[in-house]
Amino acid sequence: MFSLAHITRNLLLAALVAAHGLSLAQVPPKKLPTYDCLRGNSRSAHCEQLLRNYWQHEPAIRAIAVHYGLEPALLMALVAIESQFNSRARSPAGALGLTQVMPDTARGEGLQDPKVNLYQPELGLATGAAYLRKMWFEFRDWELALAAYNAGPGAVRKHKGIPPYRETQAYVPMVLALYREFAWADAMARASK
Template sequence: MSKILKLLIFLLILGFSKAYADIYKCEDPQTGEVIFTNFKGVFPEKICQVYVKEPRKFISKTGFSSSYYNIDERWFNEVAQAYSLDPALLKAIAKVESSFNPKAVSPKGALGLMQLMPTTAELVGVSNPFDPLESLKGGALYLKKLLEEFRDLELALAAYNAGPEKVRLYKGIPPYSETQNYVRTVLYYYNLFK
């Protein structure tokens, strides 16, 4: 089967899919065969890279299905107002951090809706990072502190991802692709949710 035909089949399936997942392009280094999948580890002998990052056509204007995770969308407005933040910004961070999953745990140990590290959760007074409202409040307070320190949205987002000490060290967005992609992705969703 030709690469073009495989790509067309992939796009056709993607067009009817309701899945919300990254799509990986995996290429066999020996044969050059290309396969598209939403499971990165399915082909360990192949080299896989992100090909499509949660296709934008499937992202709604409100950003998420709150009923799936039992999150009240009004919380974003209430918490944002309490901390003088834009609710669309809080939604964007929650989307990128946990995809609105209040039980999310990252490989690095970040927890909950706003993916707070245990030390950060303690710093902002969050005792249960898996409580979505508590996590949202803690994430908003942390973001507010970062915005006050750095006085720049991109730097505050970089600090939210990599830690404020890294932003201070590099006097800007750290040269980590993860952090640079994080800032771009949050800003993308922020503009989408506005």
């Protein structure tokens, strides 16, 4: 039987690797700086922070996903890839918070003062969840919704599918693969109760 801690460590390992644009199959485990930590053999500061962030935000991610009609595992995967559960994350392009929403997008979703409020976990999560749901209702396809979340809906419309941008081409399968892992972990946790 798998423990929740074992499942969580494996998922977080996958999230860390995916955030660097790789898959676990592409990286020999001993070459990953966080491998020993996530396997419980070491305690690097980065890994400890990732685990703290995950456990701190996991209940809010689940609650907000349900509120917006999303599967918690999907929002969890998006947050893992976007920010590695770091509510203070800022991308080079200026996306902010757990869901890495751009301030202009957040304003379009009705968020006041996004440069401050996207860093507030619940507000940032709610804004990202609302935007993802909006993309789902526009495209009615999760691959296209995720592509629009990453590259913008205009790019998806222009290319009539997932845009040929390297980042977006990698982003969509990474989020969906991690979503399946989180959904599996949720199913295992429910089965063990």
